[in-house]
Amino acid sequence: MTSIDGGIVRENGEKMKYALLIYDTPDAWSTRSEAEVAEVMSRYAAVGMDAATVGREQLQLPQSATTVRIQDGRELVTDGPFVESKEYLGGFYLVDVPDLDAAMEIARRIPAASEGGAIEIRPVVERTG
Secondary structure, three states: EEEEOOOOOOOOOOOEEEEEOOOOOOHHOOOOOHHHHHHHHHHHHHHHHOOOEEEEEOOOHHHOOEEEEEEEEEEEEEEEEOOOOEEEEEEEEEEEEOHHHHHHHHHOOOOHHHOOOOEEEOOOOOOOO
């Protein structure tokens, strides 16, 4: 594998998997009508039905999270997200595409990208055996 412009491209031309992590804002849904929610959800569904999408999941709200840490050999378990932030991880798509540019094309279609959130594109470490 070689790095081109910060992206990973396989030398043999095979496709690469990328996780498209969807960061949303807390108020992204609270002010929408039912019709607006349905329209946005249909756009998410369209990305999910793209031939390059090999996996996808929506996550529950951050308040439902449990965080586990081990510090000095002691377990620390907290409810909810550990840090306050303006955005939260709301879900992800797993895509299998030729390169970073193709992953970016799909990321641009995810509603959160144009509605106050962000899409983090991260190459997946693929292991054999």
